[in-house]
Amino acid sequence: MNIYEYQGKALLRSFGVPVPHGYPAGDVNEARAAAAKLPGPLYMVKSQIRAGGRGIGRFKELRPDAMGGVRIASSPEEVGEHAAEMLGNTLVTAQTGPGGEPVNRLYIEEGVEIDRELYLSAVVDPESGQVAFVVSTDGGADIEKVARETPRKILTVAVDPLSGVLPQQGRSIAGMLGLGGDQAVQAASLIPKLYAAFIAKDMALLELNPLIVSKSGELQCLDAKIGFDPHALRRHPDIVALESNA
Numbered sequence: 001m002n003i004y005e006y007q008g009k010a011l012l013r014s015f016g017v018p019v020p021h022g023y024p025a026g027d028v029n030e031a032r033a034a035a036a037k038l039p040g041p042l043y044m045v046k047s048q049i050r051a052g053g054r055g056i057g058r059f060k061e062l063r064p065d066a067m068g069g070v071r072i073a074s075s076p077e078e079v080g081e082h083a084a085e086m087l088g089n090t091l092v093t094a095q096t097g098p099g100g101e102p103v104n105r106l107y108i109e110e111g112v113e114i115d116r117e118l119y120l121s122a123v124v125d126p127e128s129g130q131v132a133f134v135v136s137t138d139g140g141a142d143i144e145k146v147a148r149e150t151p152r153k154i155l156t157v158a159v160d161p162l163s164g165v166l167p168q169q170g171r172s173i174a175g176m177l178g179l180g181g182d183q184a185v186q187a188a189s190l191i192p193k194l195y196a197a198f199i200a201k202d203m204a205l206l207e208l209n210p211l212i213v214s215k216s217g218e219l220q221c222l223d224a225k226i227g228f229d230p231h232a233l234r235r236h237p238d239i240v241a242l243e244s245n246a
């Protein structure tokens with residue numbers, strides 16, 4: 001079972017993971033007010049559904065040339081206009097199936113100027129039971145397509161549960177992401193935090209697509225898709241509460 005992006009980002013933030021500032025909003029006024037609390041000058045209006053591919057998704061009720069489920073705005077007023085167009089409508093993406101998913105909540109987030117989009121996820125290797133990081137410099141795009149067409153661009157690093165993430169593994173993942181200097185240092189500090197969150201919450205999937213390098217040189221998680229093994233949830237009433245929050 002997946003949780004929403006805004007819930008996943010709040011969870012990651014509590015583990016010290018860098019994510020942009022943002023606020024969930026359930027109506028147009030809330031969306032405008034959320035934007036007014038952000039520094040600007042760019043704002044993202046992001047549909048909260050439990051599926052990816054939102055940016056290039058389409059709203060059933062809108063004209064086919066209308067913008068998708070993740071939009072950029074340059075003022076709180078414009079955020080309100082997008083919110084009015086998106087809320088209550090049905091977003092169809094490659095991951096929702098043809099029926100789509102209703103958008104009843106938006107996440108209003110600081111717009112970050114992106115230098116590079118990377119891919120980083122953590123999964124449980126079904127054979128070894130170990131957590132493995134899956135890494136690619138081809139972020140933002142459709143990772144399944146990358147896996148199909150250029151599998152050599154996807155690398156994995158397995159973590160021994162007894163030792164946790166070794167410093168050398170953090171450095172090696174940074175290298176796989178093509179990061180050097182200060183960004184490599186940021187990546188090496190990010191990886192153990194992601195691992196700690198993954199283990200503490202019994203995650204089944206933690207996917208950051210994209211993890212980005214901003215124009216100002218900061219590593220940030222711009223998207224977060226988090227899934228849980230339903231069998232592990234008995235131990236995590238906090239996660240069950242998130243999941244039942246429709």
Ligand code: ADP
Nearest residue numbers: 052053054055070110111112140209210222223
């Ligand atoms: P999805 O994968 O469901 O389409 P994302 O959260 O990945 O949704 O958003 C789609 C794209 O929108 C990202 O790949 C990124 O290019 C852009 N984007 C998302 N969030 C931000 C942000 N806070 N600032 C700038 N660009 C963003």
Ligand code: MG
Nearest residue numbers: 052209210223
């Ligand atoms: Mg994404």
